[in-house]
Amino acid sequence: MNAINKMNARQLAISSRLCIGLDTELSKIPQYLLSDESPIVSFNQQIIEATSEFASAYKINTAFYEQYGVKGWEALTQTIESIPNDIITIADAKRADIGNTSSAYARAVFDDLHCDAITVNPYMGYDSLAPFLEREDRMVIVLALTSNPGSSDFQRLISQGKPIYQHVIETVLSWKRNASLGFVIGATHPGELALIRQYAHESVLLIPGIGAQGGDIDAIMKANANGPVFINVSRGIQYAGEGELFGEKAYEAAKYYKERIGYDT
Amino acid sequence: MNAINKMNARQLAISSRLCIGLDTELSKIPQYLLSDESPIVSFNQQIIEATSEFASAYKINTAFYEQYGVKGWEALTQTIESIPNDIITIADAKRADIGNTSSAYARAVFDDLHCDAITVNPYMGYDSLAPFLEREDRMVIVLALTSNPGSSDFQRLISQGKPIYQHVIETVLSWKRNASLGFVIGATHPGELALIRQYAHESVLLIPGIGAQGGDIDAIMKANANGPVFINVSRGIQYAGEGELFGEKAYEAAKYYKERIGYDT
Numbered sequence: 228m229n230a231i232n233k234m235n236a237r238q239l240a241i242s243s244r245l246c247i248g249l250d251t252e253l254s255k256i257p258q259y260l261l262s263d264e265s266p267i268v269s270f271n272q273q274i275i276e277a278t279s280e281f282a283s284a285y286k287i288n289t290a291f292y293e294q295y296g297v298k299g300w301e302a303l304t305q306t307i308e309s310i311p312n313d314i315i316t317i318a319d320a321k322r323a324d325i326g327n328t329s330s331a332y333a334r335a336v337f338d339d340l341h342c343d344a345i346t347v348n349p350y351m352g353y354d355s356l357a358p359f360l361e362r363e364d365r366m367v368i369v370l371a372l373t374s375n376p377g378s379s380d381f382q383r384l385i386s387q388g389k390p391i392y393q394h395v396i397e398t399v400l401s402w403k404r405n406a407s408l409g410f411v412i413g414a415t416h417p418g419e420l421a422l423i424r425q426y427a428h429e430s431v432l433l434i435p436g437i438g439a440q441g442g443d444i445d446a447i448m449k450a451n452a453n454g455p456v457f458i459n460v461s462r463g464i465q466y467a468g469e470g471e472l473f474g475e476k477a478y479e480a481a482k483y484y485k486e487r488i489g490y491d492t
Numbered sequence: 493m494n495a496i497n498k499m500n501a502r503q504l505a506i507s508s509r510l511c512i513g514l515d516t517e518l519s520k521i522p523q524y525l526l527s528d529e530s531p532i533v534s535f536n537q538q539i540i541e542a543t544s545e546f547a548s549a550y551k552i553n554t555a556f557y558e559q560y561g562v563k564g565w566e567a568l569t570q571t572i573e574s575i576p577n578d579i580i581t582i583a584d585a586k587r588a589d590i591g592n593t594s595s596a597y598a599r600a601v602f603d604d605l606h607c608d609a610i611t612v613n614p615y616m617g618y619d620s621l622a623p624f625l626e627r628e629d630r631m632v633i634v635l636a637l638t639s640n641p642g643s644s645d646f647q648r649l650i651s652q653g654k655p656i657y658q659h660v661i662e663t664v665l666s667w668k669r670n671a672s673l674g675f676v677i678g679a680t681h682p683g684e685l686a687l688i689r690q691y692a693h694e695s696v697l698l699i700p701g702i703g704a705q706g707g708d709i710d711a712i713m714k715a716n717a718n719g720p721v722f723i724n725v726s727r728g729i730q731y732a733g734e735g736e737l738f739g740e741k742a743y744e745a746a747k748y749y750k751e752r753i754g755y756d757t
Contacts, residue, residue, distance in 0.1 A: 290600065297569060321588065328556070387650075
């Protein structure tokens with residue numbers, strides 16, 4: 228099953244468009260887990276167990292694992308292995324490099340970590356994304372208009388009457404591909420999202436920035452116009468509770484966000 | 493010692509601006525090494541031993557290590573540990589993400605891997621690079637005009653009369669920073685390099701694309717106008733020879749490139 232079909236099947240089965248971020252840091256998890264062999268894996272497995280009934284996807288940001296070196300990469304691998312097979316796994320890695328190097332990144336994320344999807348950075352152009360785009364069973368999610376303040380620095384520069392992020396979306400849509408295609412659009416830009424849906428009706432959008440970053444769910448769902456979408460919440464679910472109740476609190480937060488996001492077909 | 497001083501000291505000591513890439517793949521190293529406990533580390537250590545007298549820096553591209561999972565990250569760590577302390581280590585990682593995530597990448601590369609420098613992608617703007625730029629003892633090398641064909645897709649779009657890569661360079665130069673600053677300019681663009689040197693005289697340039705990618709050394713050195721620079725060669729040195737002679741051939745290739753690049757003060 229290719230990634231877009233897997234996404235649709237999962238979202239339909241649980242009526243949820245929620246994506247849950249696993250951006251785990253030792254300084255933020257309950258103290259009593261720190262004596263476990265791998266505290267990060269223990270924490271993540273309990274978060275996954277508590278929230279999986281609401282999760283259409285888990286998004287794992289590689290940075291939080293890389294900071295712990297070899298042990299972190301082990302925890303990354305074990306975390307992805309702990310995710311039920313019918314849930315989409317997104318490596319939020321924001322990779323891209325010249326062609327032969329991107330091929331190695333594609334092997335890392337798709338063949339070694341066995342993720343369904345990866346986020347990639349468009350700055351280096353076609354050949355830097357081709358090794359990802361040629362994989363027919365996977366999903367490639369390209370940064371377009373990100374949720375952070377720095378998205379104004381270069382993504383919004385105007386060229387030929389259009390912002391750079393629109394060039395990125397339109398150009399990537401024109402490229403040959405076998406993979407399912409998506410774009411990252413921050414939840415902090417509902418106005419732009421409505422415009423983007425006019426020329427990217429069918430693309431999957433991965434929308435981070437709800438919760439800790441302040442994005443407005445209602446405005447986003449209206450602007451999305453019922454296109455295929457993952458609405459991501461990371462800190463708002465992972466760190467909803469402290470101490471031994473963290474799993475229960477994560478369950479409640481995931482349930483809340485799943486319902487707030489809604490699911491219309 | 494901060495990174496720019498370390499770079500200057502090393503380049504002066506050995507009269508070399510050569511940076512050697514360690515983009516190691518199991519399929520490209522001599523077969524007889526494959527029975528070693530870590531063939532990649534064995535190969536890299538012999539390349540480093542054979543070439544270090546000509547190396548002002550080693551550039552390690554993380555993709556080639558990540559493709560081998562946990563073992564690959566171990567090999568990455570051990571490779572960096574094998575590089576003599578007076579030689580600059582560049583993690584060619586092309587990272588960047590929202591602020592708190594980039595902080596984790598900075599810890600991964602600077603504190604866990606102990607690299608002097610990192611390559612970063614500017615697409616996400618100021619706050620995505622700030623956690624790298626605040627590190628006063630390190631060097632941050634920002635992608636500007638890359639060596640690959642896809643560099644034309646977005647980097648050369650014109651906004652306000654200037655290509656995006658020029659916006660990137662001028663804007664990044666205007667940002668607050670403690671780190672030493674550099675830019676990646678592909679060796680395949682000598683004409684643009686000469687123009688870039690008019691507004692980025694003092695920035696370190698990391699120039700890949702010599703050798704396998706076809707960049708012309710003489711044209712590049714002329715266009716660089718004697719600014720601070722690393723000229724990178726990866727495959728042309730690492731894979732200069734096959735079988736048991738690979739170390740000797742790498743030595744000869746490194747010596748050749750060091751001399752061809754030259755060193756004028």
